[in-house]
Amino acid sequence: MGSQRFALRRAWIVAALATLAMLFGTLSTLAQERPHAGAVVTIGDLARGISDAYLPFLSEFEAETGIRVEVEQLSFGALFDKMMLEFAAGTGYYDIVYLSPGFMATLIDAGYVITLDEYFDAHGLDTERFLAAAIDINRYGPDDAVWAYPYLADTSVFLYRLDLFQDPDERAAFRERYGYELPLPTIDAPMTTDQFLDVAEFFTRGDMYGFAYPQGGTAYGNLHILPWVWTFGGEYYDADFNATLDDPRVVEAFRFAQRLQAFQPAGSLGWDYGDHIPMLCDGRLAMTAGWFHIGLDANNPDVCPAVAGAIGYAPPPYAPSSGLDHGFTVLGGGGLAVTADSANPDAAFTFLTWLFADEERALAWYLSGGAATLSAVYDAPEVTEAWPWARDFFPVANHLLATTTKQRPTVPNSNEIFEVMAETWHNVALGRLTPEEAARSAHTRVDALLRAIR
Numbered sequence: 001m002g003s004q005r006f007a008l009r010r011a012w013i014v015a016a017l018a019t020l021a022m023l024f025g026t027l028s029t030l031a032q033e034r035p036h037a038g039a040v041v042t043i044g045d046l047a048r049g050i051s052d053a054y055l056p057f058l059s060e061f062e063a064e065t066g067i068r069v070e071v072e073q074l075s076f077g078a079l080f081d082k083m084m085l086e087f088a089a090g091t092g093y094y095d096i097v098y099l100s101p102g103f104m105a106t107l108i109d110a111g112y113v114i115t116l117d118e119y120f121d122a123h124g125l126d127t128e129r130f131l132a133a134a135i136d137i138n139r140y141g142p143d144d145a146v147w148a149y150p151y152l153a154d155t156s157v158f159l160y161r162l163d164l165f166q167d168p169d170e171r172a173a174f175r176e177r178y179g180y181e182l183p184l185p186t187i188d189a190p191m192t193t194d195q196f197l198d199v200a201e202f203f204t205r206g207d208m209y210g211f212a213y214p215q216g217g218t219a220y221g222n223l224h225i226l227p228w229v230w231t232f233g234g235e236y237y238d239a240d241f242n243a244t245l246d247d248p249r250v251v252e253a254f255r256f257a258q259r260l261q262a263f264q265p266a267g268s269l270g271w272d273y274g275d276h277i278p279m280l281c282d283g284r285l286a287m288t289a290g291w292f293h294i295g296l297d298a299n300n301p302d303v304c305p306a307v308a309g310a311i312g313y314a315p316p317p318y319a320p321s322s323g324l325d326h327g328f329t330v331l332g333g334g335g336l337a338v339t340a341d342s343a344n345p346d347a348a349f350t351f352l353t354w355l356f357a358d359e360e361r362a363l364a365w366y367l368s369g370g371a372a373t374l375s376a377v378y379d380a381p382e383v384t385e386a387w388p389w390a391r392d393f394f395p396v397a398n399h400l401l402a403t404t405t406k407q408r409p410t411v412p413n414s415n416e417i418f419e420v421m422a423e424t425w426h427n428v429a430l431g432r433l434t435p436e437e438a439a440r441s442a443h444t445r446v447d448a449l450l451r452a453i454r
Contacts, residue, residue, distance in 0.1 A: 014172045016145055031360065031443070034066045035346075037065065039066075039067045039068070040344070041074065041095045042069075042094055043070070043094070043095065043097070043098075044074065044079055044083055044096070044097040045048065045073055045074075045096075045098045046233075047075060048073075050371050053368045054365055054370060057361065057364075061351060064354075065351075065354070066381075067347045067351060069351055079098065083097055083107070090341055091341075092339075092341040094338065094339050095343070095344055096338055097339060098334055099335050099336065099337040100334040102272050102414070102415060104140055105410045105411050107337070111340055113147055113148070113337040113338065113339055113340060114340050116146050116147065116148065117145055117146050119319075119338075121260055125353065128375055129357070129374055129375060129376070130150045131153050131373055133333075133401040133402070133405050134150035134152070134153035134335075136151055136331065137332075137334060138150065138332055138334070138335040139407075148334065148337040149337070149349075149352040150335055150356065150373035150374075151333070151335045151373060152334055152371040153371070153373055153401060154331075154332035154333045154371070155292070155331055155400050155405045156227070156287075156289040156291060156330065156400075157289065157294075157329075157393070157396055158236045158289045158313070158317075159287065159294070159298055159311050159312070159313060159314075160185065160311070160313035160314060161286050161287070161310055162198070164203065168298070176199075178198050183199070185315065187399050190316065190318055191314070192317055193231065193232075195264075196260075196287075197256070200286070203287070204262075204286075208285070208286060209265055209279070209285055209307060211286070211287045212268050212288050213276060213288060214268065214274070215271060215425070216272050216275075218418050218419045218422045219270070220272065220273055220419070220425070221418075221425050222418035222422045223330055223424055224257070225254070225257055226330060226408060227327070227330055228253040229249075229250055229253045230327075231253070231317070231319050231324075232249045232250070232253040232321065233319070233321075234247050234253055234323035236417060236446060240454065242450065242454045243444075243447035244443075245439050246439055250443075251436055251438075251439045252319075254425070254439060257428070258435060265279070269426060269429055276288055277290070277294065277423065280294075280298065280307070281298075281305075281306060281307060282306050283306045289316070289329075295396075296390050299389040299393075300387075309389065311390055313403055315399065315400060316328065316329055316404060328406050329400055329405055330405070330406065330408050331401075331405040331408070356373065357374070359374060359377065362374045362376075363377050363380050363382060367382060367383070367386050378385060378394060378398060412453060413449050417446050417450075418444045420442055420446055421442060421446075
């Protein structure tokens with residue numbers, strides 16, 4: 001009897017050990033498959049549609065990986081101030097932060113974020129899967145390191161009233177007045193800057209303006225004048241950080257922008273971004289420009305019913321005097337950077353890869369209000385099905401990202417440079433400075449700012 005009880009006890013022990021072995025094996029497998037389970041990743045992002053659009057994915061990510069992601073959405077200025085406070089205090093509060101070109105140099109030079117090149121290599125991620133512009137906007141430094149995960153790549157697309165440009169009476173009147181055919185700008189045949197001025201003048205009549213673009217404050221004052229400086233062949237500074245604004249090409253850019261201002265609403269000099277959209281939608285602008293979301297909406301009958309179906313898309317005009325065959329637009333957007341004091345950098349990169357490098361999820365994010373940084377997303381048929389009124393937009397958008405975009409100056413005091421350029425441009429537009437005086441003044445002031453980093 002005792003031997004039977006011993007045998008039963010031994011069998012129970014063996015079974016229990018086998019069960020424990022299976023349990024530990026399962027736990028071991030789970031640990032391997034979910035190596036960062038239990039980690040919390042906190043993101044500091046801008047409060048806007050593309051960040052709203054990825055919030056619904058967070059519960060699925062946590063269920064799959066065991067990593068909880070918390071998102072703090074703030075305005076641009078509030079996010080920068082909060083980041084700088086947390087970084088200075090060394091709290092490790094943020095694991096991921098939005099990295100804007102406007103403060104990229106500040107965060108990188110202070111050592112607050114880490115380069116992601118080694119992470120891309122370790123995960124076997126080919127950066128060529130992403131739009132080149134989405135990678136380029138996150139490069140910085142002499143070795144062109146990538147400092148943030150591709151998140152948003154954008155630029156200005158030029159929009160024009162295709163119905164007006166194709167109208168036989170308008171075309172005849174333009175030919176009579178200017179002696180040549182009213183141009184229809186395309187990817188292969190952009191307008192010249194002289195043609196652009198003629199067209200803007202021609203369509204400025206009654207309550208219609210030939211062109212309009214926001215120019216208020218530092219941000220949009222600079223965003224207005226910078227592309228024209230580039231288009232005429234100028235730059236703010238050279239590779240050695242010497243100002244290059246005392247250049248005839250910069251004078252030419254100021255002179256062009258001054259002439260163009262005569263065909264814009266007087267209030268545009270103080271407009272914030274988006275203030276031009278009502279005039280576009282009610283048909284009072286012959287030409288304008290805007291980030292991609294405006295291009296997507298311009299022909300949407302639910303957004304701009306008065307002009308839906310009548311808006312054409314075009315590259316920016318080019319200046320033949322520059323020797324270049326295209327104009328320039330500012331590369332917009334930014335990336336999501338992993339912070340240097342994050343306690344969970346691997347978990348942070350896991351999230352970024354899980355959402356933004358997976359084609360199916362990245363497409364779902366884009367269709368729900370996100371951005372497109374994977375080339376495959378822009379090429380997906382679901383995209384043109386979602387925006388049937390914008391089929392002609394996507395080829396132009398891809399062309400602009402590949403051809404006309406340039407990264408705005410990214411130095412530690414870039415915002416101070418932008419303040420100088422916006423103020424200088426406003427003084428030209430208001431007649432307080434001639435283009436020649438503006439170029440000399442901006443050169444002196446910008447060179448003084450650059451002296452600190454030479």
